[in-house]
Amino acid sequence: MEGRTGGMEGKLVMVRQELGGAGGSGHVLTRDSINQNVVQAEYAVRGKLYAAAQARSKAGKQVILTNVGNPQALGQKPITFPRQVLALVTHPPLMERAKSLGIPSDAVQRAQEYLAAVGSTGAYQDSRGNALVRKQVADFITRRDGFPADPDSVFLTDGAGVGITLCMRTAIRGRHDGVMMPIPQYPLYSATVEVMNGTKVGYFLDESNEWGMDIAELDRAYNDAVASGVTPRIIVVINPGNPTGMCLTMENLKDVLMWCARRRVVLFADEVYQTNIYKPDTRPFISFKKALGELGGSAQCSTELVSFNTVSKGALGECGRRGAYFEVVNVDSKVVDEIYKLLSMNLSSNVDGQIYVGLMCQPPVPGDPSFPLYNMEMNSIIESLKRRALRLARTFNTMEGVQCTEVTSSMYAFPQITLPPAAIEAARQAGHKPDEFYCLELLDQTGICVVPGSGFGQKDSTFHFRTTILPPESMFDDIIERFTSFHAKFMRQYGGAKAKL
Template sequence: AIKEGPYLGGAGFEMRQALRPAAQTARPVAQTARPLALRRRLSTLHGGADALRKPYPPSHVLTLGEINPNVLSAQYAVRGELVQRAAAIKEEMAAGSANVPFKKVLECNIGNPQAVGQSPIGFNRQVLSLMVCPALLDQPGVDALFAPDAIARAKEYLAAIPSGVGAYSDSQGFRIVREQVADFISSRDGLPASPEDIFLTDGASKGVGFLLSLILRGGGSDGLLVPIPQYPLYSATLALQETHMLGYELDEAAGWSLPISLLEAELEDAQAKGVATRALVVINPGNPTGNSLPYDNMVECIDFCAKHGLVLMADEVYQENIWDGGRPFHSFKKVLMEMSPRPNLQLVSFHSTSKGFLGECGLRGGYFEIVGFDPEVKAQLLKLISIGLCSNTLGQIATGLMVQPPRPGDASYEIYSGERDAILASMKRRATMLVDGLNALEGVTCNQPQGAMYAFPSITLPPKAIAAAKDAGKVPDTFYALALLEATGIVVVPGSGFGQKEGTWHFRTTFLPPESEMTDVVDRMTAFHADFMGKYA
């Protein structure tokens, strides 16, 4: 019994019985003899009955000095200090505080459309509802509650996925959804795509993580070319993996263009320092800059990567968010396949249900497609993904619905297309309204976004404001953004969280609050900015 140990029953159970008060253990002699004998044995082995009553030594608690130092160094500004302070303010408001000078916190810090009032697309949610509860399909009156094409789509998915969404899928994702993604890419680009090259992921971010885990070798000698400004996912992930972030600065004066000469210079500098550059990240349309790359610039990026043997990681999650008709979206795959002669290139393209007009951020749906990878490396990528079993199944279905929406002639097409067009048209109006308001502010300049969901204005801060920020222990644009939050309730992200040209200051703001609130956003910003500039003039 002693050999069984206290966690396996046996002696553990008998010890608990032996240590109970007499009133609880009063039993016939035959039943109590064994615990008494056990107590004698334990007393002999462990120095007497008192040994059983000694307290456990104090348990050790991890300290910051003992955790992974890379976690301490990683920063993710999109949910950093500003967001934490905004959460505290909301708690104060909920408690009835009279010290808050506004009635609502306006979260312009993150591309999370449904959090600020955007409604989900009806067709998609109907199909998802039926996937979560297939028994609804057998209920009387289901035809009155769900559109016929939503019912048909749910049945199509359930026929291909007989175990439903509550079971693990293949690690690469449901075959039927990967086929739909391949059809979408083929239709978009006019080129063939294979479901074998498609991997379904929990949003695009998880896919980025998988690819970086695959290509970065650890040891601190690898580097990744990343745009400045950049989405902090990249800098945070590289910090965790002890990889050099090789930032190449986009040209703000030229509409955030991508000068290839800077890529060459950054690569040469990395080589001189013994850093092995592994890949180039391009975010198109841009986050946080809102730029959309011209075709010729994309050709230059492909040539650069092919010349130097770099993987090209194309973050294309905003491909539906195009506001400048003169800069249409082109996928890097399409540009690559149209080049003659075609360079040898390893390309990864990412997409997500979180952006575009769907805004299904919480469902965590997405995919990536690989082109030009060695089959043995592809097998290792699948092994890496399989460690996490699979991406969430509802996100996979949401991805299928993103790439294969209702088509003309389907029962839901008119409603679907109306919802889509209204959301995109409203986003464009909100973008124009916001950027026009920003450009009217003293010392503020902002490029009109050509795509994505963000504006990234440059602010010329007075020397007294910069000095006050230093005294407060804050970066100047963080100081400005915190003051904006405290005065107006508007949450933005300081440009320092994305990286910016030395000596410049920015902030990123979405234009996602409802159109009815955008005038209020602009008015609050205008009043605050005038007071701030006057205070530190």
């Protein structure tokens, strides 16, 4: 008996040693022993450039973080009305002093409504989200599009990324399931699909046509995937574009919806920048829900649609509140129940974020005491972003070997750079991708942190970088001087833009 026990213990020791755990050397969890899908996933927005920027900051050197759309981190002031309401809801005794604190009556009334609906911001809500807020979202969508929205088709989440990840988890079953995503794309999608063990299927946006979508290119990507044994189940469309800064036309939206119906692909519409619109007369935001309604809804176009929105962008810029929603349209009710079940595992999204979603969707209106200040603050932020977007794109287009599509929406510019062969060789010798090398040099010499285009995807033989337009206007003269001076020096050092490799 003792010999048999010793034999079993010996086998256990061997297993532990193989795993690197107790009884062996090292850790149970190592980079080689964890889920390799996690290791393979890349998220460039917080990748090598961000790590280098953090190291620079720790060394006491200035860093200007233009790598991520985080408005308030770069000095954007919060809008007053929603902050007043949230303060009252979070600490109800303040309502007794609201008048002396200069808080308008409509903010008090709104806080009372939310308190009656949630009970306390410290209490779990329904896993789908608070019913009052979901109704406010549905009313907003109905006003925006002219077609009805059902509150029970609305889900509230801790930021849009959580909703996107949850819906991806519901749909992706394995490597044979493909997710079509734009190139360039916000890397949340490629990283999430990798972790979910799905397959990324890239389709190229047309840079020569203001980053529009081409149906022939969608067919090409779909057919190539099928030929390799992968069936695309989802297509991601980011509109307004990230990182491209462009809005799609109604014609383009309808073509994509009909393509989805024909190919039987579910459409994920990332519409988080829908209020960051700088040329509303010529390039307005149009939701996929509105385009679907104009096609006759499920009667003519049966496309299954999931659309996402958040309080993190727009003029609110409340990234830290982690408030968002998604709406499902034409989705099987039993699948909706399964999504609800997944949400239930986390019990409830954060209540402050839910309330902020409601405030985004039901802002003050003309006649309300808070409207004049609210309207002034919102317009001031959007108009300032518009000026910054125009100025930055114009600046890039004056630089040698740089081309930048006009930024008509979102928070980003995505210029293309023609790098000299000597710079490409220097990047190779340093062990970096060419655009990554350019961005690291930019950071080292100016403190400006951008993201290389390779982190978002780009056509072979092209190089880009993404920068936000978020630094305050008071810094723009300095930032533009840093960009132009660095670029001129870089091109002199490496021989100018003589070839696009």
